[in-house]
Amino acid sequence: MFGMEPKYKRSLHRRAYTKQQNGHHEVCGVVVLNGDKIELEYCRNAAEGPLGFSITGEELERAKRRCWRQGKKFGGIFHSHPVSDAKPGQSDIKGALPNKIMMIYDVCGREAALWKVRIKNGERVLEHIQNINTGFHQ
Numbered sequence: 001m002f003g004m005e006p007k008y009k010r011s012l013h014r015r016a017y018t019k020q021q022n023g024h025h026e027v028c029g030v031v032v033l034n035g036d037k038i039e040l041e042y043c044r045n046a047a048e049g050p051l052g053f054s055i056t057g058e059e060l061e062r063a064k065r066r067c068w069r070q071g072k073k074f075g076g077i078f079h080s081h082p083v084s085d086a087k088p089g090q091s092d093i094k095g096a097l098p099n100k101i102m103m104i105y106d107v108c109g110r111e112a113a114l115w116k117v118r119i120k121n122g123e124r125v126l127e128h129i130q131n132i133n134t135g136f137h138q
């Protein structure tokens with residue numbers, strides 16, 4: 001089971017909520033694994049409009065190098081869903097890095113869900129790993 005320290009939960013909610021209130025935009029970045037603890041490294045969202053995200057290849061490489069330099073592991077990608085639950089849409093599944101964590105944060109439900117897309121016989125197969133609640137009682 002992966003865990004996330006309260007400071008990462010708080011900043012995730014604060015940043016994702018601010019983007020949501022500001023025209024239904026999404027936050028995105030890199031999931032860094034420090035043992036079984038998830039840390040978040042934010043990236044610029046290069047998507048043009050609301051309800052979407054895009055991380056440039058350059059920015060992704062920079063974020064990966066930063067986590068390796070700190071002796072941590074590149075776990076995958078995260079983004080927020082301003083108005084829908086933490087389930088990946090078709091474009092999320094299509095764009096997911098195979099065998100890496102895809103973390104989606106549901107701003108309204110204050111819940112993060114961890115997914116993994118594997119390629120089986122040429123098909124993308126979605127697997128749910130676990131949820132992480134980020135409510136204030138945490």
Ligand SMILES: [Zn+2]
Pocket residue numbers: 079080081088089092104
């Ligand atoms: Zn999404």
